[in-house]
Amino acid sequence: MNRLDWSSSRPRRPLHGSVRVPGDKSVSHRALMLAAIADGESRIRGFLEGEDTRATAAVLAQLGVRIETPSAGERVVHGVGLHGLRGSSQSLDCGNAGTGMRLLTGLLAGQAFDSSLIGDASLSKRPMRRVTDPLALMGARIDTRDGLPPLQVHGGQPLHGIRYELPVASAQVKSALLLAGLYGVGETEIIEPHPTRDYTERMLAAFGWPIAFEPGRAKLEGGHALRATDVNVPADFSSAAFFLVAASIVPGSELRLPAVGLNPRRTGLLHALRLMGADITIEHECASGGEPVGDLLVRHAPLHGVELPESLVPDMIDEFPALFIAASVAGGRTVIRGAAELRVKESDRIATMATGLRTLGAAIEETPDGAIIHGGQLGSGSVESHLDHRIAMSFALAGLVASGPVRIDDCSHVATSFPGFLELANGCGFALQSVS
Numbered sequence: 001m002n003r004l005d006w007s008s009s010r011p012r013r014p015l016h017g018s019v020r021v022p023g024d025k026s027v028s029h030r031a032l033m034l035a036a037i038a039d040g041e042s043r044i045r046g047f048l049e050g051e052d053t054r055a056t057a058a059v060l061a062q063l064g065v066r067i068e069t070p071s072a073g074e075r076v077v078h079g080v081g082l083h084g085l086r087g088s089s090q091s092l093d094c095g096n097a098g099t100g101m102r103l104l105t106g107l108l109a110g111q112a113f114d115s116s117l118i119g120d121a122s123l124s125k126r127p128m129r130r131v132t133d134p135l136a137l138m139g140a141r142i143d144t145r146d147g148l149p150p151l152q153v154h155g156g157q158p159l160h161g162i163r164y165e166l167p168v169a170s171a172q173v174k175s176a177l178l179l180a181g182l183y184g185v186g187e188t189e190i191i192e193p194h195p196t197r198d199y200t201e202r203m204l205a206a207f208g209w210p211i212a213f214e215p216g217r218a219k220l221e222g223g224h225a226l227r228a229t230d231v232n233v234p235a236d237f238s239s240a241a242f243f244l245v246a247a248s249i250v251p252g253s254e255l256r257l258p259a260v261g262l263n264p265r266r267t268g269l270l271h272a273l274r275l276m277g278a279d280i281t282i283e284h285e286c287a288s289g290g291e292p293v294g295d296l297l298v299r300h301a302p303l304h305g306v307e308l309p310e311s312l313v314p315d316m317i318d319e320f321p322a323l324f325i326a327a328s329v330a331g332g333r334t335v336i337r338g339a340a341e342l343r344v345k346e347s348d349r350i351a352t353m354a355t356g357l358r359t360l361g362a363a364i365e366e367t368p369d370g371a372i373i374h375g376g377q378l379g380s381g382s383v384e385s386h387l388d389h390r391i392a393m394s395f396a397l398a399g400l401v402a403s404g405p406v407r408i409d410d411c412s413h414v415a416t417s418f419p420g421f422l423e424l425a426n427g428c429g430f431a432l433q434s435v436s
């Protein structure tokens with residue numbers, strides 16, 4: 001990837017318009033994987049054309065799955081059936097994608113062939129034992145580099161189901177175990193400390209695999225088959241989140257975000273922003289492909305600090321960088337607790353946000369599992385994205401209200417989840433420029 005810095009400045013006018021954000025990353029990864037091992041042809045519409053999801057498509061192609069791209073945002077996957085994947089002598093490169101690597105590890109643990117999974121500099125620092133340890137309990141053999149990628153997945157290991165209580169709320173770990181469970185003898189049951197996004201469960205059901213699930217629990221048994229099915233991917237709430245914060249903090253703004261996925265396990269930021277005084281309404285709510293979807297209408301409103309309820313944390317785990325910006329310009333103090341998971345995302349998001357915000361003059365105290373942020377006026381400065389797409393986009397929000405331009409180093413990773421962010425943002429009034 002080429003290095004690309006951004007400079008974000010105060011817009012000349014309030015933000016206005018309709019912003020159609022790209023397809024959901026979590027749903028796009030899962031749709032590809034399930035379609036790949038289903039019997040028959042599945043069409044995915046609204047597919048996220050991001051680096052992360054394209055990396056997963058490339059890995060599946062390397063494993064012998066034919067995937068066509070009839071148009072941008074569309075994939076036709078010719079499923080090879082549960083036992084139809086073929087091994088590759090080359091490493092499987094998951095790029096920046098934790099979801100890709102962790103879910104593929106579960107899928108590959110049950111294959112007859114060996115696989116080697118690698119990732120970029122950021123992914124190579126992310127903990128994998130949370131997946132490999134429970135997979136080992138199922139009979140898998142996976143080598144790590146001291147708990148980190150690359151992963152060597154040994155094929156030909158007979159798997160069996162387990163009952164597993166997740167120590168941390170993680171949809172990636174749950175999904176990896178469910179995917180391995182497809183290949184296991186007997187039942188796999190996963191119990192979560194807090195319910196997480198249930199796309200894998202819903203999609204397995206849509207592909208015809210018998211599965212019992214409710215918030216916080218999922219159970220399936222091995223030995224069935226997946227039937228090809230078409231998947232409509234909703235717009236990604238996590239991408240919409242940047243615009244919810246942007247319009248909330250720029251006086252006079254009003255933005256509409258059409259057809260955004262509103263799975264309740266994803267919309268914690270909506271509740272958090274409303275607690276802070278934000279003016280966000282949901283219109284035209286309906287069900288699409290078994291998922292709640294609606295238009296979000298957000299208008300500027302003065303925000304105030306809050307003690308964020310810990311129960312919201314798992315439902316907004318990817319939205320904290322944007323929330324940190326909202327809190328740093330809100331009136332009063334915001335306290336975030338119970339969010340230690342932020343330290344093992346694409347970067348240590350507590351540290352990277354605290355360091356960047358301090359550079360811009362914010363008063364912020366880091367704690368082991370969160371932060372205390374004192375709202376005020378942000379100033380000009382140069383911040384680092386640490387190869388983290390959501391950090392880069394969040395500091396673009398800071399530039400909207402800072403007293404001078406905010407320069408963000410190396411924003412090339414934004415394309416992992418949100419290709420076209422710069423153009424969409426500028427289209428509704430941001431003053432965001434690529435600089436070298």
Ligand code: S3P
Nearest residue numbers: 026099169170171172173317318
């Ligand atoms: C994801 C789950 C979350 C989230 C990630 C996508 C998924 O990770 O942060 O961006 O698609 O399952 P964890 O499972 O590590 O919480």
